[in-house]
Amino acid sequence: MAGFLFWKKKRGAEAEAPVEQTLEAAPELEIVSEPVLVVVAEPVIEVVPEPTPEPTPEPTPEPTPEPTPEPEVVEQLVAVELPKRSAKKGIRSLFSRIRFNPENLDELEDILIQADFGIDASLAIVDEVKDRAKKTGASTEQELKDILAAVIAENLDRDDKALNLSDGKLPYVFLVVGVNGVGKTTTIGKLANWLSEGEWKVFIGAADTFRAAAVEQVATWAERAGATLIRPKTEGQDPASVAFESVEAAIKDDADIVIIDTAGRLQNKTDLMGELDKIRRVIEKQAKISEVLLVLDATTGQNGMSQAKAFAEIANVTGVVLTKLDGTAKGGIVYSIQRELGIPVKLVGVGEGINDFAFFDATEFARGLVS
Numbered sequence: 001m002a003g004f005l006f007w008k009k010k011r012g013a014e015a016e017a018p019v020e021q022t023l024e025a026a027p028e029l030e031i032v033s034e035p036v037l038v039v040v041a042e043p044v045i046e047v048v049p050e051p052t053p054e055p056t057p058e059p060t061p062e063p064t065p066e067p068t069p070e071p072e073v074v075e076q077l078v079a080v081e082l083p084k085r086s087a088k089k090g091i092r093s094l095f096s097r098i099r100f101n102p103e104n105l106d107e108l109e110d111i112l113i114q115a116d117f118g119i120d121a122s123l124a125i126v127d128e129v130k131d132r133a134k135k136t137g138a139s140t141e142q143e144l145k146d147i148l149a150a151v152i153a154e155n156l157d158r159d160d161k162a163l164n165l166s167d168g169k170l171p172y173v174f175l176v177v178g179v180n181g182v183g184k185t186t187t188i189g190k191l192a193n194w195l196s197e198g199e200w201k202v203f204i205g206a207a208d209t210f211r212a213a214a215v216e217q218v219a220t221w222a223e224r225a226g227a228t229l230i231r232p233k234t235e236g237q238d239p240a241s242v243a244f245e246s247v248e249a250a251i252k253d254d255a256d257i258v259i260i261d262t263a264g265r266l267q268n269k270t271d272l273m274g275e276l277d278k279i280r281r282v283i284e285k286q287a288k289i290s291e292v293l294l295v296l297d298a299t300t301g302q303n304g305m306s307q308a309k310a311f312a313e314i315a316n317v318t319g320v321v322l323t324k325l326d327g328t329a330k331g332g333i334v335y336s337i338q339r340e341l342g343i344p345v346k347l348v349g350v351g352e353g354i355n356d357f358a359f360f361d362a363t364e365f366a367r368g369l370v371s
Helices: 011-024 028-040 069-075 106-114 119-136 143-156 184-197 212-225 239-252 268-284 302-316 335-339 360-369
Strands: 004-009 075-080 172-177 204-205 228-230 257-261 288-298 317-325 347-351 355-357
Touching: 106 119, 119 143, 119 335, 143 172, 143 335, 143 360, 172 184, 172 268, 172 302, 184 204, 184 212, 184 257, 184 288, 184 317, 184 347, 184 355, 204 239, 212 228, 228 239, 239 257, 239 268, 268 302, 288 302, 288 347, 302 335, 317 335, 335 347
Parallel strands: 172 257, 172 288, 204 228, 204 257, 288 317, 317 347
Antiparallel strands: 004 075, 347 355
């Protein structure tokens, strides 16, 4: 699987190169001032000895500062290929215990429903597999699995599955939302580590101030990932002020990305909506929010859909991170989320290790499910 090409800031020797080119252009402007002085030396001296009105050569040398400011904005960005990650080994097959019987494709419907594809989606997938099998004459188990993988991949593939790390509006700010216990903190640590491996400067804002353990948990992951943590200054500090301070510190320190952890309480939607809205407003005073990532636990299956719907209403979610995909054969939840909510699954977690994390790839995912 190919690496991902994004934009980040130039630093060190790379950033100094364009400045030298700007300085070399200055001598040409000094040559222009010589012919102006020759014109002044002609018949003007013979008129009356009035020195003040006509010596206008002074304004001419002032075009010198013009070339400096504008080109540097573009030149400060550099394309970076971030490390490759594959989730294929961590995806559980739907057919690990059940034989895919080519003579009775109706059994496939039950398998898909059990894997949380949803009833309507399962029926549509089986009908498509039957239709393609008839047209191609597929009869063996492997041929039918190949058709099934192709149908699932085609329905899951989206153009908006990549993280927004390409528009050059730095620092990129990610809000990470989700109920407690779904793997939010672990996801933040894995994402920060992956970006740090690509030599990105990463800040993490510990804005989940309602859980005493949350700050310490994210601090452990930040240290492992080589990221800078912005902690609350006082116990129970307003989450929005922590988010503001995190972005402010990242801008001052010329960071590439800020990942903001948020509280995972869903008991009172009104309070949570107000809190997330306040966080968004204070951040946007300083920087654009690039992504709002909703973290869901794949083992919860269709129960995760109710969480997804609630957060989608509240938080303007731009992408889903599906964790614990290695612990279940209920991977069909990916299908349901994208079909019902129209939100792309962007990242998947397939283990507890700091590198057990990958971008969602529809073809890889489909092949893993039907292997």
